[in-house]
Amino acid sequence: MTEVQQRNEEDIYNSIKQAILQHKLRPNTRLIEKELAKQFKVSRTPIRNVLRRLAYEKLIKIIPNKGAIVICPSIEESKQILQIREVLEAAAIRQVCRNITEEQIEEIKSVIEEEQAANAKGDLFESLDLSLGFHYKIAELTGNQYYYRYLEELISLVYVIVSFYGSRQVFSGWQDHFKLLDLIKERKEEEAERFMAEHLREVAEGIFFEEDFSISLGDVFK
Amino acid sequence: MTEVQQRNEEDIYNSIKQAILQHKLRPNTRLIEKELAKQFKVSRTPIRNVLRRLAYEKLIKIIPNKGAIVICPSIEESKQILQIREVLEAAAIRQVCRNITEEQIEEIKSVIEEEQAANAKGDLFESLDLSLGFHYKIAELTGNQYYYRYLEELISLVYVIVSFYGSRQVFSGWQDHFKLLDLIKERKEEEAERFMAEHLREVAEGIFFEEDFSISLGDVFK
DNA sequence: ATATTATAGATTGCATACAATCTGGTACGC
DNA sequence: GCGTACCAGATTGTATGCAATCTATAATAT
Numbered sequence: 001m002t003e004v005q006q007r008n009e010e011d012i013y014n015s016i017k018q019a020i021l022q023h024k025l026r027p028n029t030r031l032i033e034k035e036l037a038k039q040f041k042v043s044r045t046p047i048r049n050v051l052r053r054l055a056y057e058k059l060i061k062i063i064p065n066k067g068a069i070v071i072c073p074s075i076e077e078s079k080q081i082l083q084i085r086e087v088l089e090a091a092a093i094r095q096v097c098r099n100i101t102e103e104q105i106e107e108i109k110s111v112i113e114e115e116q117a118a119n120a121k122g123d124l125f126e127s128l129d130l131s132l133g134f135h136y137k138i139a140e141l142t143g144n145q146y147y148y149r150y151l152e153e154l155i156s157l158v159y160v161i162v163s164f165y166g167s168r169q170v171f172s173g174w175q176d177h178f179k180l181l182d183l184i185k186e187r188k189e190e191e192a193e194r195f196m197a198e199h200l201r202e203v204a205e206g207i208f209f210e211e212d213f214s215i216s217l218g219d220v221f222k
Numbered sequence: 223m224t225e226v227q228q229r230n231e232e233d234i235y236n237s238i239k240q241a242i243l244q245h246k247l248r249p250n251t252r253l254i255e256k257e258l259a260k261q262f263k264v265s266r267t268p269i270r271n272v273l274r275r276l277a278y279e280k281l282i283k284i285i286p287n288k289g290a291i292v293i294c295p296s297i298e299e300s301k302q303i304l305q306i307r308e309v310l311e312a313a314a315i316r317q318v319c320r321n322i323t324e325e326q327i328e329e330i331k332s333v334i335e336e337e338q339a340a341n342a343k344g345d346l347f348e349s350l351d352l353s354l355g356f357h358y359k360i361a362e363l364t365g366n367q368y369y370y371r372y373l374e375e376l377i378s379l380v381y382v383i384v385s386f387y388g389s390r391q392v393f394s395g396w397q398d399h400f401k402l403l404d405l406i407k408e409r410k411e412e413e414a415e416r417f418m419a420e421h422l423r424e425v426a427e428g429i430f431f432e433e434d435f436s437i438s439l440g441d442v443f444k
Numbered sequence: 445a446t447a448t449t450a451t452a453g454a455t456t457g458c459a460t461a462c463a464a465t466c467t468g469g470t471a472c473g474c
Numbered sequence: 475g476c477g478t479a480c481c482a483g484a485t486t487g488t489a490t491g492c493a494a495t496c497t498a499t500a501a502t503a504t
Contacts, residue, residue, distance in 0.1 A: 033456070043489040044456090052271065056278055065456060065495050080366040087313040091306075144302040150372055255486070265459040266486090287465050287486060 012040050013050045020059050020070055021156060022125075023163045027072035031060060057153050059160065072164040073157060075209045081161065082204040085154040088147065089135065090197040093180065095142040097189040104141055108181050111137050116174045132159065134177045161207065168206035234262050235272045242281050242292055243378060244347075245385045249294035253282060279375050281382065294386040295379060297431045303383065304426040307376040310369065311357065312419040315402065317364040319411040326363055330403050333359050338396045354381065356399045383429065390428035 016036070019025040031051060033044045040047070055062045061071045073081055115130040132155060139151040176199045183192035238258075241247040253273060255266045262269070277284045283293045295303060337352040354377060361373040398421045405414035 032454095034454090045488055045490090048456090049274065052274065053278070056275070066497095067455065077367070080368050084310075084313075084366060084368045084372075087310070088306075091309040144306060145299070146302055146306045146376075150306075154368075254484095256484095267458055267460090270486090288467095289485065 009046045009049055012042070012046060013053060016050060016054060017059065021159050025070050027070050027164055029070045031068040031070065058157060072160055078161045078165070078209070081154055081157050082200070085151070085158060086197050086200045088151055088154065089138065089200060090193045092138050092142045092147045092151065093184070093196045094189045094193045095144065095147070096138055097184050097187050097192050099143060100141060100184060105181070105185055108134070108137055108141070108184070112174050112177045112181060115177065119174060131174070166208040168208070169203070231268045231271055234264070234268060235275060238272060238276060239281065243381050247292050249292050249386055251292045253290040253292065280379060294382050300383045300387070300429070300431070303376055303379050304422070307373065307380060308419050308422045310373055310376065311360065311422060312415045314360050314364045314369045314373065315406070315418045316411045316415045317366065317369070318360055319406050319409050319414050321365060322363060322406060327403070327407055330356070330359055330363070330406070334396050334399045334403060337399065341396060353396070388430040390430070391425070
């Protein structure tokens, strides 16, 4: 394991979060304060702060006096996450339709074009990442920081869920995103909201919840 | 200032949060770690954890190397909070209409009756508190912990906003709550959702954002 | 052989000392 | 008199030691 330069709390938070999202730290992995402290060349204090923050965002679970483990939402909880995300993001795109400027439309467009390019290159991980970009952009353009705050959290969790349970499709496609952009351009609130909800429901229905995951429980205390 | 028995982190969190919600700790009050540590008879360590959590919930603001102060959302931010709360709580009551049991209907009823009783007694603070009870209950009965999580946070912020800016009405009334309960009973999703949105918009429109608050800035370093 | 207890090691929780940073005031120079 | 630089006190940020708790192993009794 290679060690890294000393970094501040925010950097450490981002590193660990990215590692979880990219499945480098998989569910049930124990996160031991001392080890992380050594890795990041800091004391346990800032590590503990970062772990608490990640626990707050439900990416890890802290069990008092026992420690922190990476988690994936249960099937039931995953469905809750997908459901509320649909509600929030559908409302978000409606909001975006109302206030959007020409300049912002271009911003969205370039985000989707990046996604499209990565997809053409065939880089699966990159196109998955960039597909999130569109959704973050929608959250951002509501101009309401709470949409961004909650949707960022929920989308991260969906990312973990998709990685963990597996999904039928290569995440949400740029074709749908272009369609949504068109609807935004034309200020078709209702239709955009409905199409977004549909788009997200397809993602949700593509996840393999039905499979038996009891086998992977063997990893718990490995 | 009276000192209190030593308590655990969760208790300390609740104490400070309640103090903020009840306006005992008002916006712009500085929260100094050492003083809080002395009050609660613990070291600064658990206090720092609590402060970070409160900052995450936007009840206080931590400025690096400077400290923590109690905050109230700006007018612009308050409007964002009220808007997203409307979206989430309207969706929540729709959800509740779908899955509710007879037993749960009784639970809601008794919550509203408590509210009604406090209102009759004329205890303003208590009826304000209990009026929140109805909204928490709705969030709870969605059966989706994320509704609860986000709505609890948003409702707390609305509480702070109402206390700070002032409001035309004595918060949301039990009459409307009974009306909503009826709609839930009859499983009228659409109507319940619309009425809830309306109910919350009335609360929002009753807040005195238009007033000039530059005067209250005099309290800053009192 | 199985179940139970004892114990050592590892890990987290908390308190505290010290370093870094910020604030406010004072002295100095212009 | 005005502005700048500096210093002292206060406060936060970080590291670390020790206590409390938990885990896993091994020894003992049945």
